Amino acid sequence: MGYSRFVAFSNLFRCPVVSDDNPEENIATCKIIEDNYNINIEHNDILTVTYLTKSGGFRQLYDKDHNRAYTRQHYKGQSIEKTVEFRFDFMSPVHCSEPGSKTTCSAAEKPIYVGKDVTQNEIDITWSGWFDALSGIAYYYLEVFHLKPNIHGDLTEPEPLKPILYFKTFNTTSVEFPHFTPPHSGMYSILLQASDKANNSKIARRLVLYDNESTLSLTKPGMLLGNAINASDMYIGDGGIHVSTAVLETGFLWQTTKNGKKTPIVLDWKNHFVIKMYEEGKLLNKVLPYPTQFVNLEDDGILRSKKYVSMDDNEGMRTVNAIPNIHGIVKFETKKVYTDDRRVPVSGWEAHSLSERYEVNEMLHDGSFVRFWVRATDIMKHTLADYTEVHIDNTPPRVAGVNFHENLVNGTHNHTSRITFVASDDGSGVHWIEYSFFVSNSTIALEKGAMPASRNNATRACIQDPMCNCVLETCFLREQTLDFDNCRFLVPKEDLNKSARIEVNVYNQALLYDTFTVNIRRLTDLGGLEEYSGPTNIHIEKNLATGVRLVWDLPKKASCYGRADIDVVVVDSGGRVKVIHVHNEGTFIDLVGLEPDNDYSISLKLGYRGTELAAQPYKFQTAPKQNYLEGSVIAGIVASAVAVIGIIISIVVVSYRRRRMQTEKGGLKAMSFKYIDAVDAINIGEKQNNSEM
Template sequence: MPSISKLFDLITVTSERRPTITQCTSVLANIERTGQKRELYRFIIDSSEPNSTRVDTLWLNQKDYNYINVTFAAFYTGPENIALPEYVKGFKFGITSGKIQIGLSKVDRKNQNKPFVSQNETKNCRFQPGSLNPNDDVFHCNFTDENFDWLFENGDNLTLTVIAEHGGYRELEGPGTQLQKDPFIGQSTTKSTMFRFDFKKPRHCLQERDCAEKALDVTEDITKSPITFTWNKWNDDLSGLKEYKLQVYLLKPNTTYLTEPYPWNPLEEIVINDTNVNVWYYIPPMAGMYSFILNVIDNANNTQYARTLVLYDPSSSVTLSTSPFIATSAEPETNYMWQNNLKNNITVSWKGRFENKFHDTNKLLNQVSHYQHFDHMIKYEKHVPQQLDDKTGNRTLERIPNIRGIVKFDYFYRNGNQGNRTPTSWVPVGNISSESQTFFMDRQDGNAINFWVRATDVMGNEKVDMTKIFFDSTPPNELADSDVRFTLNIKSPTYAFSSRLQVDAHDRNSGIYKVHLDLLGYSSNELFHGTDIKGNKSDVDAGIKVYQIGTGDFYYFSHYIDINNCWMVLSKEKFANEFVLLHLTVYNNAMKTTRYSKTITDLVSLDGIDEYTGPKNLTVLETYDHSVRLKWIVSPSCYKRSRIVLQFRSSNGRTENRFIDKDADWVDLTGLNPETSYNLSFITEYGRQKSDPVFLHFRTNKLRPASEPTSTAATDTMETTKFLFLCYAVCYLQL
């Protein structure tokens, strides 16, 4: 059994017998003093080892606090079964006192390694038991300062120390029967919490001076392969680096800029807790233009940002559009294939021909906007400093000059007789935006030049295309009278009255592109008709009838034009004195021309000219008692019919005229007398001109008995015919 004298040195409790702290919590907060009095933020340290001497530390990056709260709990259990001297009648142990010590140390401007104590004060817990009334249960202390107003600066340390002291008393037998309380001098236990203040972000050497290390770098910023990131030379002198976060953004076009579409919500975030790691490997989920932002975070949660840009595209390619690849110095009507001079420059254009559709549609080579955003709700700014943004490498913030995703054009040309194989050496195009190249090369009539363009996108994908330019500076052969033969009145499926023109024209350099024919009034120079025919080409070698040019095409020597005789119609007044001038223009494929003229004087020999024809094969199709149906074939004519006039006379001397539509080929004549003979004349009118009359004789049937039913079809036909006659008569009278 221990003796009380061994536990206590006189009236002082021995040092190995100390109070136990079971809970310690410290709070710093910023609470509005007016308005809604919202709590804007708070930081808490709740000690996991409250009874240890280790100082609990929390780094903070906020500087404004106006509220402090410290709570702790402690107890002391005194010794049991103590052997008491006779003069000690009793004793009691417990917590006698609780205190909060608040200390603030600051950085000395003269010597930053030796901080000085700026403020230091001790606050008593509200309940102080004292030595004569020790708390032998759990002691609780709750200290709050709602008007805390200390100033915090970068590098400050705020230390909150809770102090629990125990003690008690012994009852001594005094004179008489009165007992005297003799207090013990107890021991104390402390627990400290330190709030450390760091308001500065981590730093990179680029922010201090020029250095070779990049804040965030990649091995290739335009790549088809997985991406390798590196970063170096980051430091934080005060609180030290805590972790890295690599945020992934897929950039999208916004007007002329590429930008992070959701700046606060990255596509992916990679947390790297080991600050010794400075290399990371990543495969993007899809092709596109990426922004990677490295968050460098210190222990006070200060964050600095660095950014690098990467164009990742393992799959797109350069393709050809339907836009033409042509020599604009050549003749447009030949689809820019033939140039008709040998001394001028040659200009080739491929405007819109090549594209990387994926790059162009998504504007992947546009300028990238600066990353600077502010959250007004939490008043937090997130931006990448200029020194730490991507300004080096192949893909920076700047726009990459391009035309529909193409960043480079090269060209090459040579004589066509040297073959079509793709060249191995190239000449760069100086101005890619022009999508054209002008050059000069010696050539001769009939020569061809092969011209290649190679388009390259930013990924190194290539596409090659070729065009040919042909040359002919001379016109087709001169035409003699023997080369132009006019054959009158041939049978043709194209025209009712047709003649044929044979033109023997050739050009061994470029072939005949077309023959143009104009029919003109010899005296009036009035254009009756103009027409073109294409050059007479052959798909195969037809022997002596054809010749071959440098393109490999075969052309016939003879070209044929079917002429509609009606093109040469003259008015009755001019017919006797006017001729027709046949004017030919022969074009080769380089649009050089040869001309020839011939006069046609024997117009009267042309079928259809000065011929005002009536109907053919006028017949009686059906005969009735009061009507007949006539049928005929409308004769072709070079002149415009105006109407048809039927005049018929009965055997009893009655005469009648009927007017028929100019395009009709049948008619029902009604209202006739039965068993009567009629003589009919049929005349086609052409304005003031008339055809010769065509005569016809017919006789109506005898009268049908009243008891015989009349067929419905016949009745309908008669009524329809009466209606048509009425319409024709009305139309004629209106004319």
């Protein structure tokens, strides 16, 4: 081999169980143990064992005359010698690309080569440049695994001992390389194990992204598709593409600027572009090292039993490192267009950072607009573009021809008044109307309301309706009508002679507004507020010793006060007070549990939003105490009780049969209202009587 070897150990061992005087007639088994062997066997050591075996034995001559052993004669047998040589190889095969390799790779020599590692085609697998100087390459073993994300989103081989494909060849000089088409799109790892004749192995891994089915899609359709989008459903991050500095309420399409100054404009397309397969499969995430196998066997002393990757993938497009992406998108580009050309641009795209936000300062004037295009590219070079636009409006709407119509005969409410006016906005259109009600000089609104401005939403309205003020193919009508309920001015009775006003704000789509005020000389000029029309003709219909029926009338057409809450306040001669709430459409209440021949004061109080509006007083005296009940009264009470119980049972039975228990419960409660109040009054009366005893 060109050099002499140092002999670290040389010894002659004799087999102790055989000799010339102790030959073995059959097969001799010899076992020799060297207790003092202390030589460490290292890589490239050679252990030579030479076996020398000689036949022979002896013959014993016997002297018959003297009856004794005479002499022993040894045979001269044949001898044979055999040598066994053990060469120790503890080094794995080497690839020419490794540091310290004594050979240099050519450009084509790769530990494992898969061609394009991001592909939609069949995968051709080759390798070259492996060598083992001592024992030589014995075989190659190839495995393919389908990678899956773990709970942290990192890709790994979920079953590292169960490849979806394997290939083994002992032909190490002219290999017939395998071809592989994955069963479906995804991330795959390919492991090549090069093993020498001493069964030392080295594993190289390469990664492949195979994709023949993914599509770039939009979470929410943009303006390019021309679909109608409800502005009320929009918000940043909803999957749409918006100019976030524009007005949200009108679909992020309108913005104001300061003339002569650059205006910040922020374009946001968070979650707009997405490749679901990549996002769900985490196909561009980091790839973890191959999980080391058979560690326990190595720990148990079985040398070089571990299976691990020593040459991982750090070259090409798809390495073990994560590929920066957003929802599978690896590149964004933007382009600004100032014309009405809505075709996807073919040139002029500007590179953009991998983010879903674009900020720019633009010099935009009143009435101008800019269209923002965004183009997304995935790792397969697929592209998808979409756009949105922002329009500039620095001019508030114009309002004229304001008229106030009090107390319409057939209005939308019982007591309706109307404000009409003409509003127009050539820039962005009249969008929204807000109104507030004030009493006297108060700066705190009594009530507030809002309504959309008038539009014609017919498909061809901008072409067919001459009253249209068309903006972006939307027909905004100039004539506006604001109907309101006079009862929104419901105030305490002492404030009815005060003046009032209605402030109206008219907004365009840029939320610029014009304001006007409608003055009301006196609240009593408004129908429903001109007079108190609460309960009238209060009287006692039935007067018994311990209870009465209090009855009142309500107007056929209730004033605003007819909506007020009614509380019956009962005060006895001792000053004790009981308050009973009555439905605002009720016309009587039974008061029971009263004391005979006693004076009571009653007040029907009307309240609204916690404010007492008016009170109607009334006094009565209960009938004297009687020692017996007339037969007709008793019969009437019994009949009434039976009738009430019968009605309740009938309602329950019918409700059960028709499965309308929930609907009928409301009716039952309404019918039982006076009964509940009466029982409540009796209980309170009894408690009071008991406390006095």
